[in-house]
Amino acid sequence: MQKIALLILISILSSINTIKACTIFSCSRGGETFVAANEDDTTPFTRIWYNPSTKDRYGSVCFGAPDMQIAAAMNEHGLFFDYTAANYDLSKLNLTNPYRGDIMWEILGKCKNVKEAMVILKKYDYISSSKVLLADKEGNSITINPKGIIEKSGEFQVNANCNMINGKLSCLRPEMAAEMLSGSKENNVNFLKTILDKTHQEGELNTLYSTICDLKKGIIYVYLFHDYNTAYKIDLKSELKKGYRIEKLADHFPSSFAYENFSKNHSLYLKESIFQEMINNGIEKTIDHYTAESEKTFPKNEKLNAALLEAALQLIKYSWNEHNSGGTWDYWFSKPDGYDIIQYKDPKLTSAEKLLTYLSANENKDIKLQNFMYEILGFISLTQGKAGTAKEFYKKSISCPEETYAVTLERGNEMMKRLNK
Structure with a gap:
């Protein structure tokens, strides 16, 4: 009896900021515009769902945990967002005009680019304790947190959730990604994949899946459980024509002992x-x-x-x-x-x-x-x-x-x- 109560209470209380530690970055150069991300968490069984356009919303694809809370998404116009967890104390901030629902979901359905999204973001307070990177196919990107918005300067922007301890970052993931991006003029899937590989995590906290999104072409390359040799390729416009559906991400990949063993030990x-x-x-x-x-x-x-x-x-x-x-x-x-x-x-x-x-x-x-x-x-x-x-x-x-x-x-x-x- 106590076990049931404990499990369901954990389910209730884990409803916010399910992504524990991620590395996300945008890069626009050489006529190409990409975003890439490692999604790090403790809960496997990732869902992916396709949402065709309606009279009120643009079509999109979403990634998230079984609770169906969106962790990352891209719409048919190449507008992308992805979260990293953070520890902002919202009670200490002067947030007086929150959006009633999920502001990023509103942006995904109604905006084609960062410029259009900024109209919404300037109207409402961002009240999530997470940080989010928003990028478009035109090469623009911003990071958003409850304290404000940071626009990309230069060719790339990195969003990772390492905390500051004694004035220093508590991990090297954002520094490693920025160093690799600044030290090269490349901007392609293979290069970005090497950055994801270098910054992925293993152990109790794992990189559950990774994505590389070609925002101009509307193509997404997905990798399961930090295996960067096998990709599930999504042509978003083609997939949206097939209609609405929810799928288990792992079903698109061959069986893996590492992933199966991790999954079978989960509650x-x-x-x-x-x-x-x-x-x-x-x-x-x-x-x-x-x-x-x-x-x-x-x-x-x-x-x-x-x-x-x-x-x-x-x-x-x-x-x-x-x-x-x-x-x-x-x-x-x-x-x-x-x-x-x-x-x-x-x-x-x-x-x-x-x-x-x-x-x-x-x-x-x-x-x-x-x-x-x-x-x-x-x-x-x-x-x-x-x-x-x-x-x-x-x-x-x-x-x-x-x-x-x-x-x-x-x-x-x-x-x-x-x-x-």
């Missing part, structure tokens, strides 16, 4: 296995199989039930992403516009509801976890247009504040205010 491996079975054998069949397995086990298989709970949340995240042009489930991240629930029907929501109903009925000792599941059942009900049912679930989720996760209490109270209007 989300069982959930990922169950979710893959849903894709292969059907969601309902898989749910029936695993709930039956859970019923057979006494004492309760906490590891399995935790994975089933995570699978239910993954279904919601996939569903929301599909019905919102590839956008992140902002409700999960407690963003202001995440409370503006869009109603739609989706079998994935029905399946998530079935799983959560089963799990909440069998979780009668950990009240915090049970209240969390009531909250998510409230969200599903409201999304499906069942406001009365949603209100009952939200009411139950916050009925005992001292036995409720802080994030559930925050979201539940906000939703009850809206439902009582």
Whole structure:
């Protein structure tokens, strides 16, 4: 029981700045414009999703963790962004006009270049504690953080998240990248790949994947788990013509012992296995199989039930992403516009509801976890247009504040205010 609560609490609290340490740089010279990045983190199972253009948004491709929070993206006009984590204390900054949602997602969908993005960035405060590099095919790039914007000067710009300790950088990655870029006149895939190789990380914190983006041609070269010999090549315009879809990045690469071993030792491996079975054998069949397995086990298989709970949340995240042009489930991240629930029907929501109903009925000792599941059942009900049912679930989720996760209490109270209007 405590294991389930701990796993789900980790999932809730890890919702911001999932990328722990990255190296990102832009380079424009010799008539070519590239950006390249090493994405370093502790959670494998990277997703990639394609979002065709709509009447309101440009088409794009996004990369991110299973929570479907965007770590990096490029749109059909060659505008690219990528994050590095940072430790800005937002409470100490005078940030008075935040954007209600994800400002970089807004920029990706509405802007063709850095110049257009600057119009939005000058209007709102950037309120993420991360840093982000934004670059376009015209050769412009900027880095953005809560304290301001730094424009590229010269041919290249490096964004890495090494902290300053006693006035010195705590790692050499940005210095190494800048030194290699300034020491050469090259600007091509092979050269940039050598920089990524030199600055990649291994160990508890790994370079999960790397990208080199040709912004003028709309081509992205992707490398898995710091193996720079095998590339997955994306022609963005061609891929967008195939329609919306979510894929596992690792499926585009041959099996690798190093990556598989790293993945199998991760706490989300069982959930990922169950979710893959849903894709292969059907969601309902898989749910029936695993709930039956859970019923057979006494004492309760906490590891399995935790994975089933995570699978239910993954279904919601996939569903929301599909019905919102590839956008992140902002409700999960407690963003202001995440409370503006869009109603739609989706079998994935029905399946998530079935799983959560089963799990909440069998979780009668950990009240915090049970209240969390009531909250998510409230969200599903409201999304499906069942406001009365949603209100009952939200009411139950916050009925005992001292036995409720802080994030559930925050979201539940906000939703009850809206439902009582």
